[in-house]
Amino acid sequence: MPPVTTAHYVMLSAILMGVGLFGVVTRKNAVIVLMGLELMLNAANLAFVAFARHHGNLQGHVFTFIVIAVAAAEAAVALSIMIALYRLKGSITLDDAQELKG
Amino acid sequence: MPAIPAAIPFGALPGAPPLLAAGGAGAIDDYLPVLIMLGFGVVFAVGSLTISWLLGEKGRKLRAKDTPYECGMPIQSHAHERFGVKFYLVAVLFILFDVEIVFMYPWAVSWGHPDPNRGGAPAMGLLLAEVAVFVAILVAGWWYVVKKGVLEWHKED
Amino acid sequence: MDDASFWLGGLTAVTGGLMAVTRRNAVASVMWLVGAFLGMSVLFLGMDAGFIGVIQVLVYAGAIMVLFLFVIMLLKLTPAGLARVDRPKMTIAGILAAGALTAILCAVAVASPAWTRDGTDAAIRARTGTLVQGRTAAVADRLFSDHLLPFEITSVLLLAAIVGSVALTKRKV
Amino acid sequence: MAYVKVKRRKLTFAERTYVAPIAKGMVTTLKHMLQLGGTERVTMEYPEQKWKLPDRYRGAPVLVKDAAGREKCVSCSMCEYVCPPRAISIIPGEIDGPVEKAPKVFDIDMLRCIFCGYCEEVCPEEAIFMSEEYELCGQTRAEMVFPKDKLYAMGEKFGRDGRTKDPVKKYDRLVSEAAAQGLDLTK
Amino acid sequence: MTPPESAAAENVLETRTAPVAATPDMVSRGFDPASGHMLLNMGPSHPSTHGVLRILLEMDGEKIVRCEPDVGYLHRGMEKVAEVYGYNKFIPYTDRFDYLAPISNNVAVATAAEKVCGIELPPRAKALRVIASELGRISAHLLGVGAFAMDIGAMSVFLYCFRERESIYNYMEALTGARFTVSWTRVGGLSRDVPPGWLDSVKRFVDGLPKRVERDIEELLTTNPIWVDRLSGVGVIPKDVAVGYGLTGPALRGSGVEWDLRKESPYLGYEQYDFDVPVGEHGDAYDRYLVRVEELKQSCRIILQAIAKLPDGPIDVQDHKLRLPQKRSVLTSMEELIHQFMVVSEGPELATGERYFGAENPKGELGFYVASDGTGKPRRMRVRGPSFTNLSCLPYVLKDAMLADVVAILASLDFVMGECDR
Amino acid sequence: MAQGRLATVSWGESEEDGGAVLTTVDSLVNWARKNSLWPLPMGLSCCAIEFMAAATSRFDMARFGAEVARFSPKQADVMIVAGTMTYKMGEAVRRLYDQMAEPKWVIAMGACASTAGMFRTYPVMQGIDHIVPVDFYVPGCPPRPEMLINTLIQLQKKVASERAHKGLRVANLKAEKATA
Amino acid sequence: MDAVMNWFGTPVGSAVVKVLVVGNVVPLLVSFLVWLERRVAAWIQDRTGPNRVGPFGLLQSFADLLKFIFKEDVLPGHVNKPMYLLAPALAVIPPLVALAVIPFADRMMIADLDTGVLAVFAFSSIGVYALALGGWASNSKYALIGGVRASAQLISYELVLGLAALGVFMITGSLRLHDVVTDQANGLLIDGTLRDGFLPKFFDWNIWKQPLGALLFFIAALAETNRAPFDLPEAESELAAGYHTEYSSMKFALFFLGEYAAMVAISGLFTTLYLGGWTLFGAENLFAGTPALQTAWQIAIFTGKVVFLLFTIIWIRWTVPRFRYDQLMDLGWKRMLPISIGWLVFTALATWAYAQHVR
Numbered sequence A: 001m002p003p004v005t006t007a008h009y010v011m012l013s014a015i016l017m018g019v020g021l022f023g024v025v026t027r028k029n030a031v032i033v034l035m036g037l038e039l040m041l042n043a044a045n046l047a048f049v050a051f052a053r054h055h056g057n058l059q060g061h062v063f064t065f066i067v068i069a070v071a072a073a074e075a076a077v078a079l080s081i082m083i084a085l086y087r088l089k090g091s092i093t094l095d096d097a098q099e100l101k102g
Numbered sequence B: 001m002p003a004i005p006a007a008i009p010f011g012a013l014p015g016a017p018p019l020l021a022a023g024g025a026g027a028i029d030d031y032l033p034v035l036i037m038l039g040f041g042v043v044f045a046v047g048s049l050t051i052s053w054l055l056g057e058k059g060r061k062l063r064a065k066d067t068p069y070e071c072g073m074p075i076q077s078h079a080h081e082r083f084g085v086k087f088y089l090v091a092v093l094f095i096l097f098d099v100e101i102v103f104m105y106p107w108a109v110s111w112g113h114p115d116p117n118r119g120g121a122p123a124m125g126l127l128l129a130e131v132a133v134f135v136a137i138l139v140a141g142w143w144y145v146v147k148k149g150v151l152e153w154h155k156e157d
Numbered sequence C: 001m002d003d004a005s006f007w008l009g010g011l012t013a014v015t016g017g018l019m020a021v022t023r024r025n026a027v028a029s030v031m032w033l034v035g036a037f038l039g040m041s042v043l044f045l046g047m048d049a050g051f052i053g054v055i056q057v058l059v060y061a062g063a064i065m066v067l068f069l070f071v072i073m074l075l076k077l078t079p080a081g082l083a084r085v086d087r088p089k090m091t092i093a094g095i096l097a098a099g100a101l102t103a104i105l106c107a108v109a110v111a112s113p114a115w116t117r118d119g120t121d122a123a124i125r126a127r128t129g130t131l132v133q134g135r136t137a138a139v140a141d142r143l144f145s146d147h148l149l150p151f152e153i154t155s156v157l158l159l160a161a162i163v164g165s166v167a168l169t170k171r172k173v
Numbered sequence D: 001m002a003y004v005k006v007k008r009r010k011l012t013f014a015e016r017t018y019v020a021p022i023a024k025g026m027v028t029t030l031k032h033m034l035q036l037g038g039t040e041r042v043t044m045e046y047p048e049q050k051w052k053l054p055d056r057y058r059g060a061p062v063l064v065k066d067a068a069g070r071e072k073c074v075s076c077s078m079c080e081y082v083c084p085p086r087a088i089s090i091i092p093g094e095i096d097g098p099v100e101k102a103p104k105v106f107d108i109d110m111l112r113c114i115f116c117g118y119c120e121e122v123c124p125e126e127a128i129f130m131s132e133e134y135e136l137c138g139q140t141r142a143e144m145v146f147p148k149d150k151l152y153a154m155g156e157k158f159g160r161d162g163r164t165k166d167p168v169k170k171y172d173r174l175v176s177e178a179a180a181q182g183l184d185l186t187k
Numbered sequence E: 001m002t003p004p005e006s007a008a009a010e011n012v013l014e015t016r017t018a019p020v021a022a023t024p025d026m027v028s029r030g031f032d033p034a035s036g037h038m039l040l041n042m043g044p045s046h047p048s049t050h051g052v053l054r055i056l057l058e059m060d061g062e063k064i065v066r067c068e069p070d071v072g073y074l075h076r077g078m079e080k081v082a083e084v085y086g087y088n089k090f091i092p093y094t095d096r097f098d099y100l101a102p103i104s105n106n107v108a109v110a111t112a113a114e115k116v117c118g119i120e121l122p123p124r125a126k127a128l129r130v131i132a133s134e135l136g137r138i139s140a141h142l143l144g145v146g147a148f149a150m151d152i153g154a155m156s157v158f159l160y161c162f163r164e165r166e167s168i169y170n171y172m173e174a175l176t177g178a179r180f181t182v183s184w185t186r187v188g189g190l191s192r193d194v195p196p197g198w199l200d201s202v203k204r205f206v207d208g209l210p211k212r213v214e215r216d217i218e219e220l221l222t223t224n225p226i227w228v229d230r231l232s233g234v235g236v237i238p239k240d241v242a243v244g245y246g247l248t249g250p251a252l253r254g255s256g257v258e259w260d261l262r263k264e265s266p267y268l269g270y271e272q273y274d275f276d277v278p279v280g281e282h283g284d285a286y287d288r289y290l291v292r293v294e295e296l297k298q299s300c301r302i303i304l305q306a307i308a309k310l311p312d313g314p315i316d317v318q319d320h321k322l323r324l325p326q327k328r329s330v331l332t333s334m335e336e337l338i339h340q341f342m343v344v345s346e347g348p349e350l351a352t353g354e355r356y357f358g359a360e361n362p363k364g365e366l367g368f369y370v371a372s373d374g375t376g377k378p379r380r381m382r383v384r385g386p387s388f389t390n391l392s393c394l395p396y397v398l399k400d401a402m403l404a405d406v407v408a409i410l411a412s413l414d415f416v417m418g419e420c421d422r
Numbered sequence F: 001m002a003q004g005r006l007a008t009v010s011w012g013e014s015e016e017d018g019g020a021v022l023t024t025v026d027s028l029v030n031w032a033r034k035n036s037l038w039p040l041p042m043g044l045s046c047c048a049i050e051f052m053a054a055a056t057s058r059f060d061m062a063r064f065g066a067e068v069a070r071f072s073p074k075q076a077d078v079m080i081v082a083g084t085m086t087y088k089m090g091e092a093v094r095r096l097y098d099q100m101a102e103p104k105w106v107i108a109m110g111a112c113a114s115t116a117g118m119f120r121t122y123p124v125m126q127g128i129d130h131i132v133p134v135d136f137y138v139p140g141c142p143p144r145p146e147m148l149i150n151t152l153i154q155l156q157k158k159v160a161s162e163r164a165h166k167g168l169r170v171a172n173l174k175a176e177k178a179t180a
Numbered sequence G: 001m002d003a004v005m006n007w008f009g010t011p012v013g014s015a016v017v018k019v020l021v022v023g024n025v026v027p028l029l030v031s032f033l034v035w036l037e038r039r040v041a042a043w044i045q046d047r048t049g050p051n052r053v054g055p056f057g058l059l060q061s062f063a064d065l066l067k068f069i070f071k072e073d074v075l076p077g078h079v080n081k082p083m084y085l086l087a088p089a090l091a092v093i094p095p096l097v098a099l100a101v102i103p104f105a106d107r108m109m110i111a112d113l114d115t116g117v118l119a120v121f122a123f124s125s126i127g128v129y130a131l132a133l134g135g136w137a138s139n140s141k142y143a144l145i146g147g148v149r150a151s152a153q154l155i156s157y158e159l160v161l162g163l164a165a166l167g168v169f170m171i172t173g174s175l176r177l178h179d180v181v182t183d184q185a186n187g188l189l190i191d192g193t194l195r196d197g198f199l200p201k202f203f204d205w206n207i208w209k210q211p212l213g214a215l216l217f218f219i220a221a222l223a224e225t226n227r228a229p230f231d232l233p234e235a236e237s238e239l240a241a242g243y244h245t246e247y248s249s250m251k252f253a254l255f256f257l258g259e260y261a262a263m264v265a266i267s268g269l270f271t272t273l274y275l276g277g278w279t280l281f282g283a284e285n286l287f288a289g290t291p292a293l294q295t296a297w298q299i300a301i302f303t304g305k306v307v308f309l310l311f312t313i314i315w316i317r318w319t320v321p322r323f324r325y326d327q328l329m330d331l332g333w334k335r336m337l338p339i340s341i342g343w344l345v346f347t348a349l350a351t352w353a354y355a356q357h358v359r
């Protein structure tokens, strides 16, 4: 097997990004969509750290750290919105949310 | 001015290099034993579940065994009913505060170890100021939560 | 070691992620995703980002996913509930979109010699002098000196999130 | 009158912090652990040690015979009548000799018996007694219905000096009282 | 060899794997499945329902919206038994009412029967009955407090309480021959007098009891903030509500109502003793706990006084229509033998009349309404079980309570299902 | 019949079982089972108080490892029915019995559980063996705590003489597969 | 043969050996602990406790364990099977893994991580899933309420745990647990001179420098391990057996095991953070000449401290009543959280002042 290079990490990151995207696009359940999003964020983190290693500095690490924090905040708020929505509508499929718009 | 980095209160000597602290090795080497332990744990758990499945007494299938315990009565309504939103709020607050605490840990390391040799370490005064702001915001969040009565269990949300 | 960790972590992460987005049962999704994050953590460790690896477990697997689990338990998202892939058109679209994205990114990665040829350990060490070690103290020093502002902004963001979620979920504000 | 309001003490700050009262409680439990101050261990190692039963203890009911080995019970059925759970069933025997009829069948269903002692209380012949036996258990119901001979055997074994072993010997007394009047009942 | 019952059991095993549900149809009783409320079934086999009480809770999240107690899991047809078996044979059954203080029930039912025909007991019998029923009260309150503590998690206190109760069991055993199903009283007297040395050892025990209670119970609970917080303000029953539901005993006095039959309508010479009756102020679980602990100590006082001035004399009314004759005389005198047969088979002859008598038992007012037609068996005997009445306030106290408080509230009411369902 | 302590009923380790010799596996399994009889307390009425007393300081059932009362039937080994069982209660008892995991035993503690004792009345089930198989009947109303502990010891003996390995799933895997 | 021996010399090999040793000692320790719990409970309650199985009843836990193995393995039809099976496994793995980071003698630990305590927290945070899943998958009301409450309790006190421990690291300046221990073993540095000797070394323990922190940590640790007075998840009498109501045989035993293993782990962590780990005021170097003996001696010291802590935890359990759910949450969020933040600020200011003073 060839030695693992930055390219490998980037490819892995891309695959994970794809998986996340797949979840986001196909799933109707908002909670799972959100999970897909978290997966995509993580894929990005992976790339960050890979680049940090590639460039021999810690910027990526710091950045990832902060991204994780932001992800937590994002998850909290997004799920809160869902709860509020659920209380309003009694379900949380995304289509219902679209109705809300109109 | 003592020879030892002074800012470590009550006196700490830099510890001797631990045996397994792999000098030049990467993080994965440090963590490998943990992974091994994890593997052991998995084997242990799965193993004991399997063993008890194999060695357990063969029981008869009874309809009653497939109903949950409800003090000996038939179930009254489904278990997965709606829960107080309180629990959810606790979880939300937990992750937010948890993240804040996670930020504090590296800060504590910087704070307790302002080794001049390490280069680029922030000064103590700066650190103090930073954390003051941070803690103030943390406390503000906490105060808001308490004031909103989120943690009052006797009141419905 | 690094290579093994890549394959192990990568496999876990991808499997976990795939399972997570395709499970009918939302709770199963959460648990698969937890698995994916553990794999991801192994990947970080493989890149000598020990601190990030641990934080990944602590925050993602140990906190954020707990929140997801709570929400699912709270909202009765049982298997018979809502969690279904039931939009065939969207499924195809999803596969196409995801596939395209992945393919493009992979192609870029493979095609870039900077990442392949110069991306090995030896090459990086030769280029930067040393392999960067994401130890706590190092990350901390960077965070509290150069990246002061993001740090404080994050705290404000967290505060906003607290206020936001409380305001959103509490009925009587 | 003598109604008093219960006092509800306000907890002091030290008590409010949980630490002080818990520490106090821990001292108490430590005393118990170390058996200080009248808190000795009271466990009785049961199968080896046994509780000394008081004289009046009401164990399983048993039948006794008199000194001459004659059945005292006359099947008067008083006990059968009074027994609240109706644990006793008697089939009277034939009248035989100077004493009245002895029971042909005398069963006590030990699983029914509630050890109330009413049978002992009412028996006009002092034929049935509450023994010291309490270590009974059985795997079937049938084996716990004790027939007459078993009850007599238990009477031999578990009768107690104060009560069953030395009951008022009615028959003997009747004999002696009659003898005083010049009659000989033994014939 | 195998009795038919066991054979039946085998069959049953094969055929009855899933018993048919026989639960109340909650929907017909106003439960709305769409409300999102949860129905939680507590009991009959539940660690904290003290026997076989069953409560159906309709809950909104953690809050109880409605509560339906379901009693009768221990209904044993006691009143009917009394009508068939007569007064004396009913006494063992009264042991099984409030089985935490059987001797108090014994005393109550015998006194009730005596009241019907206006029998006056000899003073020694009265005093002994007082001693015994106060011992019963101590033992009941010890278990009440101990079980309360156990439900709140202080397991050790429960065992300390039981340690003290064991001593009471010993005295009961020495006095009556059984640990707690004593069957001690008879209409018109007692079955046995106290054995030698008994009074002294009871005195010694009662002397030291308050101190031990302070050490083992109060020290661990009364000022423990966990305990106080769990109890105070929980399950509040205001005065008027308590009176309205007809609560009695510590449950009533915990709400601050000054009512104790030993003071209000003294029987068995309770007026001769000097004792206090504790009452609460707030009517919450903590008050009920305090009242019990204090009552326990007051009982010790009563016992000491009663022992101090215990008169000599007979323990029975000397009436062969009521009490069994002396065994010795039965054995020798034909007349006495006939009396014996009559009393056993006909039962004690009481006057004709109807009368209610309530005794202040550990759980509250244990009342007997006796309708006597002059024979040895009551025409009708109605039993007023304090636990039943005390439990009737459950829907009130549990409404709007939190699920977590249910245990504390139940334990503070301190009921016994044997007496509730009878 | 009437020799010796009445309680010591001997179990047919020899004749009826065809002289079965207990294997080492059996003795190991039985050793574990008999020393860890966790009760499922069915404290229905007065006898429950004596059941509790058996667990308290003086009698201390814990000495035999049997103090861990589990209210969840799935975790208990021996159901101790202590008290009067009414027909109304019977259903619940039976359901709990069914929910217990094998191997399980039942002790009918007290006159009421064994035969209904003094309650020959309409609401009371005349003995719990109408709905659950009983291993041991304990007379008494209530039985002394010692009596219960004695029964527990007898039950231990009974457990020790059982043939355990035949019941284990490993021994039945093939048969299970065949039926499936 | 040599190859095998050599492999044991490699980091991986030695790690495997240690894992096997620790992994097998911990269940042993747990069984001892269960026995201790039952005996201590008995002593407190004037009883004898299990004394029939083996000497002093020491084999009691093994009998229980074996019984569970041979008990019918009920897989009820009403549960969500994969999650139902996953929960007990998740209950037992995290504490085991957390133990891998704790040093039990000088340079003796399975993994010496530079994230140290964070790693411990990270692993133990996975334990929440055991309770939540156990309750949820059981599909039973008692279990569900129990599980949700238990997990809410766990996460709430995780915060306090984290905040309380922070003070130690502000002093030590390293998350590495080995450093934390060595930092407590030097003696006090007063006015720039290092005071050696028994007393300074005694007062070098973090429990003296961080008394309130230690107390908060200890209380939070009780809550994290579901011990009295925080043992509501499984002992709250209104919920029967709580989240593991529906579990039988080995699955239940695994919950049990996991809980006690968590107790061991958290006691080990407390010992490391506040009680000087394997050190004993210099006495830990008694056998400096013979490394093997020295290590054994240090392990003994460490184990002694841990057992003492475990004993204290048991002792508390049999003394106090239990909190109510809302009181517990109030205590965590409204009292311990602000107090620990306050303590944090105090520590920061104190160390800062000290640093200024020294400079």
Ligand code: SF4
Residues within 6 Å of the ligand: D061, D079, D082, D083, D084, D085, D086, D087, D088, D108, D112, D113, D114, D115, D116, D117, D118, D119, D120
């Ligand atoms: S003791 Fe009572 S229940 Fe037993 S046989 Fe005698 S009268 Fe009947």
Ligand code: SF4
Residues within 6 Å of the ligand: D072, D073, D074, D075, D076, D077, D078, D079, D080, D090, D122, D123, D124, D125, D126, D127, D128
């Ligand atoms: S035992 Fe006594 S009461 Fe019973 S039948 Fe015999 S003589 Fe009569």
Ligand code: SF4
Residues within 6 Å of the ligand: D114, E096, E181, F045, F046, F047, F048, F082, F083, F084, F109, F110, F111, F112, F113, F117, F140, F141, F142, F143
């Ligand atoms: S046997 Fe006696 S003590 Fe036991 S439940 Fe029945 S009546 Fe009560």
